[in-house]
Amino acid sequence: MKKKFIVANWKSNFTTKETLAWIEGFKINDLELMSKEIIICPPFILLPLLKSLIVNHKSNLKLGVQNISPFDEGPYTGEISAKEIKEFADYVIIGHSERRKNFSESNEMVNLKIDQAFKNELTPIICVSSLDQVKELKIDDNLNFMIAYEPLFAIGSGNPDTPENADSMAKKIKAILKNAVLLYGGSVTFDNINDFSKMPNIDGVLVGKASLDAKEFYAIIQKT
Numbered sequence: 001m002k003k004k005f006i007v008a009n010w011k012s013n014f015t016t017k018e019t020l021a022w023i024e025g026f027k028i029n030d031l032e033l034m035s036k037e038i039i040i041c042p043p044f045i046l047l048p049l050l051k052s053l054i055v056n057h058k059s060n061l062k063l064g065v066q067n068i069s070p071f072d073e074g075p076y077t078g079e080i081s082a083k084e085i086k087e088f089a090d091y092v093i094i095g096h097s098e099r100r101k102n103f104s105e106s107n108e109m110v111n112l113k114i115d116q117a118f119k120n121e122l123t124p125i126i127c128v129s130s131l132d133q134v135k136e137l138k139i140d141d142n143l144n145f146m147i148a149y150e151p152l153f154a155i156g157s158g159n160p161d162t163p164e165n166a167d168s169m170a171k172k173i174k175a176i177l178k179n180a181v182l183l184y185g186g187s188v189t190f191d192n193i194n195d196f197s198k199m200p201n202i203d204g205v206l207v208g209k210a211s212l213d214a215k216e217f218y219a220i221i222q223k224t
């Protein structure tokens with residue numbers, strides 16, 4: 001069976017206390033992870049806590065972050081370098097549309113961050129909302145990376161793309177980047193996960209809002 005990927009993007013949510021409550025509700029030990037890679041992308045400050053919970057529970061859960069510095073370590077006030085992240089996480093979301101929009105992240109910036117990820121052995125999860133953005137990526141197709149197709153109208157709206165549209169975009173992206181693991185993101189919930197996960201070109205999902213509810217996220221994993 002082909003491995004499925006389920007990524008939780010917690011965005012700017014959760015305090016320490018809320019994270020502990022989430023873990024409590026998630027049944028971290030019960031997961032059947034054999035053919036599934038579950039990646040939690042929390043805010044940076046929760047990484048040490050989550051890492052120690054994962055170690056203590058001997059869990060297969062993986063960690064990612066939602067952004068990295070486009071630069072090496074050094075005099076870049078307020079930034080967190082890929083090298084620092086590597087201590088805690090294996091994945092990094094790059095180019096999410098909320099960053100492209102709210103922080104003016106350009107294609108050039110996205111490419112710098114992808115370079116940083118590869119240099120530091122982090123797997124990038126690169127978010128795109130169009131084929132034009134895919135064509136702007138400077139990426140070695142032989143390396144390990146994921147592309148998350150997230151149409152703008154679907155993000156946080158409760159109005160997902162149709163599974164057929166998402167699959168057709170996934171197919172087009174894979175025609176350009178043959179080695180890409182392809183995720184769909186945008187209003188994925190317990191109710192629609194089946195429809196996306198059965199699509200032939202979709203290898204997994206990127207889940208925002210629904211990942212904040214531990215029980216719903218757990219159920220999404222079971223159904224994927």
Ligand code: PGA
Nearest residue numbers: 155156186187207208209
């Ligand atoms: P959503 O977010 O599931 O809340 O739509 C997805 C994302 O922004 O990655």
